[in-house]
Amino acid sequence: MPPAIQPGASMHGIALRHDFQQSPVGQLGGRQIQQGQAQPARSAGRVLSDIGRGIQSLASRALNAVTPHGVRSGSKFRAGLKESGAQLGELLGALSHGRGHMADGATALRLLQALPTTARPATSRGLAYADLIEQRTAVHLANMSPAQREALHAGLAMAENSALKGDPTLAAVRRAMEQGAVEAAVAALREPLDLAISMVAEEAADKGITGRAFQELYNTAREVLEQQGFRNVPRDELRHMQRALVLQALEQRTSQAQDAGELEPLASMVNKLPTRELHALMNETRQLAGHDATTASFVVMGAIGLRAEQLEQTLTTGFAALLSHAGLAPEDDPGGPLHSPQAYMRQVAEMGQALAELREHSEVHDLRFPEAVNAAHARVLAHLEDYLTPDHLLQLSELNSSQLHAFGQGLRALGVQAGQAQVAADANRRREEVLSAYAQGAQAALTALATGNLAACLQGLARAQPLGDEALQVHMNLGMKAEGADEIMDFRARLMERAMQEMDTPALQALSQRLNSQVMEELASELSNSASLLLSGGQSTEAFDPRLGATMFDRVTDIHLLREAVGNALQARELVAGEPGWAGQAPQVRELLLAQYGVALTPDDRLVVRFGRGGPAVQDALKANIDAMVARPQTDPPHDVHGQVTAGFIKDLPRARYAIATDGGQARELLDAGVADANARMAGAVAQLRALAGNNDALLMLATRLANQNVQAGMQAVMLTQSSPLRLDDGTPGRVMGVEHNDYRFESDGEGGLLLTVKHETSNISMFFPAPRNASEGLGAPVLMQPEQSRVQYRFALHIGADLSVRMHEPLEYSYELVPAPPQDENP
Structure with missing residues (x-):
């Protein structure tokens, strides 16, 4: 209990309008x-x-x-x-x-x-x-x-x-x-309450999403209470105050409803809340400033009754449907487990879940459990015990892992013993399959590391990663809890240990020596440092794909897990680890990272990424420019002569490469070099492209508006900022000047729309211009390049739908080499 105020206590006054905090x-x-x-x-x-x-x-x-x-x-x-x-x-x-x-x-x-x-x-x-x-x-x-x-x-x-x-x-x-x-709170809770109400429509596809969205109201209520001075309220009291604020938000929404139609969305949302949440709301007695939430309590009370009625009706109907299979031979039953396993087993799962929910709902809210449901459940239980023979469960393999787990849970909730052994055996088979798939996939990486091929090891671990992700997903679908990073790490450790099982003793000892060598220490450190920079955010890293940082962190994790797994395997075999070291010529770690990931660190720990996917700043600039081109067609009007296409397209047609992809994956030039007359060549190109567009003139006009140098303006703009992916060795961002080559390829999307792939290359680069450091500064002093060794390439693809929608089909990817010219000797 807080101490009582003591009479006569001394005090130093503070102004109510000032909080000194740490400042005097x-x-x-x-x-x-x-x-x-x-x-x-x-x-x-x-x-x-x-x-x-x-x-x-x-x-x-x-x-x-x-x-x-x-x-x-x-x-x-x-x-x-x-x-x-x-x-x-x-x-x-x-x-x-x-x-x-x-x-x-x-x-x-x-x-x-x-x-x-x-x-x-x-x-x-x-x-x-x-x-x-x-x-x-x-x-x-x-x-x-x-x-x-x-x-x-x-x-x-x-x-x-x-x-x-x-x-x-x-x-x-x-x-x-x-x-x-x-x-x-009432003002702050308006938006999260709207979100929770809108989530009701998603409940069928994602059960529980309404309740999860509703929890955001509690988070917002806590933030409001902290702002209003209630930060240090005891945890239980704070929870009651949060709930009281949530009830006030519900109360305001119900009081604003003019009729039952306006109240229905709110009531539907409340009815989707978990049973225990309804109970907590119904029994909350804490009031703030004397405000009662009578109307909201009636809505909650109604939802409790409605939930019981709905569950009872669901069980009555579902139990009757299950019993309808009793008189049919399995091979003659179109809705049975042999001919329709997904539908039948989903029904069993749903009945088990509904029965468990009704029992919990009745217990929590002190409701009488319906006798009719008890009687129907007894009949269904007897039927399923006789019906679910091994022959009826031959189609379990047609269920996905989530459906199999739900079926098993349904059987347990209904109290049915038949079929549980088959479900458990099939679940174990699936777990074993994905573990084995990862172990086999990782073998190439482990073998490469044991023999000293570090590059092949990193590549092999990257290829095995999707198999590990799939194994994790299958295990989670089959009931494994993975709600935090520690549980996921434990599972990844299991994967590594499984991969070790097939390795012989010499390979294990070689792995131990290399994993504990100075080379691996340096590799883990460099990977971690680069990944941290990529994931740190800020303008300097917005040029690069943050997923590259996540990939590099995965490799750091793999190294640590490998060390632990190898150590455990040696200990289990009662073997002694060899002396740490690297047999043969040790790789240069920084050169390896540059070759594998395009990543280099400058002497002052700035990041350079020579190739890869453009980061958020690059993709956003590209998309913003494309959206502007679509929104403002007047910036590229129809051509005066070839009015079916834009002026920008006709202008670029003779000075860029335009092609149409053929069925065999080849590309056919859009301009026919055999036609002497320029206008005739262009007319032929327009006719080919119009035919590819299905004679859709609006689609043709939009496609040609995008298929010219204007579509690259976003990339050109971002290269004039600190977010440019093009960097000198010291990390200076900027743009280049050289000979430009543009390539545009069209192909059908098979649904009446088009795919447009844009490729750009700048070669014979003579100058690099540093980007302005701020809005008031111009380009920096140009840096001379070695033209024959410097180049820039990037590509991206757009999908232009038959409905004239435009979206990124493939994000921008780039690569470059920039080699500064040697310094000039001022005194030859």
Whole structure:
């Protein structure tokens, strides 16, 4: 229990409008102030009076908003409000208990005793004392920081747990604090509540998604409470306050509904909430600022009853459907487990789940379990025990792993023993298959490492990664819990240990030596450093694909797991690990990373990625430019002569390579070099492209608007920023100048639309221009390049739908080599 406020405790005053935190300097009333040692000659009462006067003007300005005009005319009434507001400010300061500021119990007690008298000019003229305190407190709270409200709440709680418990002024202050939380929360909860309501439509495909979206209301409510000063409330009490705020959001939504139709989406959302959440909402007694949620409670109560009715109806109908198979031979039953295994076993799974839900629902809400359902369940149980023979379960292999697990859970929930052995055996077979698939896939990588081929090892581990991901997914679908990073790491360790089982002793010992060598230490360090930079965010890394960082972290993880697995395998075989080292010529780690991932670190630890997929900044710039081209067709109007295509397309047609992909994967030039007349060549190109577009003139116009140099403007723009993927060896981003070659290839998407692949190459590069470092700076001084050794390439693909939609089909990928020219000798 918080300590009681001690009368006579000393206090150093702080301004309600300032939280010093770690800084000794602040502002009060527009003046600079300095935190220092309190002077004995200055009494606590005077300090608090100063604080009160500092907020007196604020109270005066707020007076017009909370006092009727007819009453304001009374000067005594007005003076009473003013003095009460100032004295209340002193009280809040005396109560506050936070960092660097102790509550002053003696002053708080004195002010609590004096406030009713001070407020009498207002209360004697019709304004309730509690209303006055709540109104004035709300004014002060609106001008406090979260830390100041937190200090006030801490001191208020201490006071309420002392001899001042039950004091009407303190109760009014608490109501004002809680009212502020309610008002802030109702506004903040509007959007997450809308989201939860919209998720009802997704419930059929993703069971439980509504409940998960509803939990976001609790997260938002917690954030609001922390902002309003309730950060340090005990955990259980905080949960009750969160739920009270959520109920207030529901209450407001129900009260705003004009008819049952408007209330239906909210009721549908509530009805999809988990049973225990409904129970918690129904039985929440905590109120904030005296607000009741009666209407919301009725909605929750209705959902509880409706859930019971729906589950009972589902079971009645489903049990009858299962019993309908009783009189049919398996081979003659079109809906049975032999001819329709997915549908039949899904029905068993659904009935098991519905029965478990109804039992839990009845128990949690103290409802009578329906006798009719009990009787039907007994008949179904007897039927399934006889019906689910091994012959009826021959088609288990046609179920996916999730369906198999659900079927097994349904049998257990229904209490059926028949079939469980077959389900368990099939699940074990699937687990074993995916573990073996990963072990075989990883063998090439382990063998390569044992023989000293580190590059092949990294490539093999990358190829095995999807097999490991699939193994994890199958195990999760079959019921394995993997809710955190530790559980996933444990599973990956199991995969590595499985891969070790087939390795002979010499290979294990060779692996041990290499894994514990200095080369592997350096590799793990370089991979980790590069991955951290790629995943750190910021403009300098927005040029590069962050998934490359995740891939490199996966290899670091593999190295650590391999070390542990090899050590365990040697220990299990009672073998001694060899001396750490690298037999033969050790690879150069940085050269290896450059060759494998295109990654190099500059001397000052900046990142350069020579090839790969463009990062978020690159992809966003490309997409933004394409969206603008589609939205503003007037920027590339139809050609004057060949009006079916754009002017930009005709302009680029003779100076770029345009082709149409053929069925055999080859490309046919769009321009026929055998036709002498230029206009005729272009007309022939337009005719070919129009035929490929299915004579869809709108599609042809859009495709040609995109198939010219304008489509590359996004890439050209990003190269003029610090997010350019093109970098010198020292990490300087920028763009190049050289001879440009553009290649555009069209092909049908098979559905009336087109695929457009764009390839660009800049060769014979003579200059590199550093990108501006900020908006007010131009390109940096050009750097001479060695033209014969410098090149840039990139490609991407667009899908242009028959409905004229445009989306990225393949993201931009790039590669480059930039070799600066040797420095010129100034004195030859």
